[in-house]
Amino acid sequence: LAKTTQPISMDSYEGQEVNITCSHNNIATNDYITWYQQFPSQGPRFIIQGYKTKVTNEVASLFIPADRKSSTLSLPRVSLSDTAVYYCLVGVKGFQKLVFGTGTRLLVSP
C-alpha cells in the first residue's frame, strides 16, 4: 500500500517562511492534492488545494512539480497562531482510497 510521507516536525520563528513537503509517489491521475491544518481538539481545516504547478490563496501557496509525485505547502510569514499539525491529502492510485499524510507538527516560536 502506497504511503504519503511528510517530515514529522518543523520549527520556525515568527515572520519566517515555512515550506512543508509531502511525497506521494502513487497519486491518482484525477486526484487533487489538498492540505489541511489541525489545532489541538479540533478537526482538520482546509488550507489549499491544487492539481499541478502553483496555487496561491490568502494564507498559503502550493507548489506541485510536473510529475506530481510531491507537493510543497508554503506559509509566507508564519505567526504563533500557525503552530499546528499540517496534513496533505491525496488519493492513492489503484485503491481509490483517500490517504492522509503522516502530518507535520509545526512549532512557531517568538
Place this chain on the structure above:
Amino acid sequence: DAGVIQSPRHEVTEMGQEVTLRCKPISGHNSLFWYRQTMMRGLELLIYFNNNVPIDDSGMPEDRFSAKMPNASFSTLKIQPSEPRDSAVYFCASSLYASGNTDTQYFGPGTRLTVL
C-alpha cells in the same frame, strides 16, 4: 451555516458496550466521511458515502464497526461490542461533490471516545 455537527462530543463507556456516534453533514453536501484519529496511527479513513451510498469501507477495522447513512442529513457509526483499543477521536467530514476524490472536506469537531 452550522458546519458539520457531531454528537456526542465525549463518550466514556465500558468494554463490551455498544457505542453510537452521530453526524449531521453540511446541508447540500453529497459526500460524507468517517475518520478515526489516534496517536499511534494518525488520521485514518474508515468509510465514506456518496449520495448516502457506502462507497469504500475498506478502512473499517473489523465487523464490530458499522456505519449507516439513512438520509442525506444523518449518519451513524456504531461499535458493538466496544473494546479499549477503540479509544480514539472520531471525526465526521462532508464535501460538496460526490466524486470520492480529494474534494474539500469540512470536518466536524470530533467525538472523543474512551472505552474502559
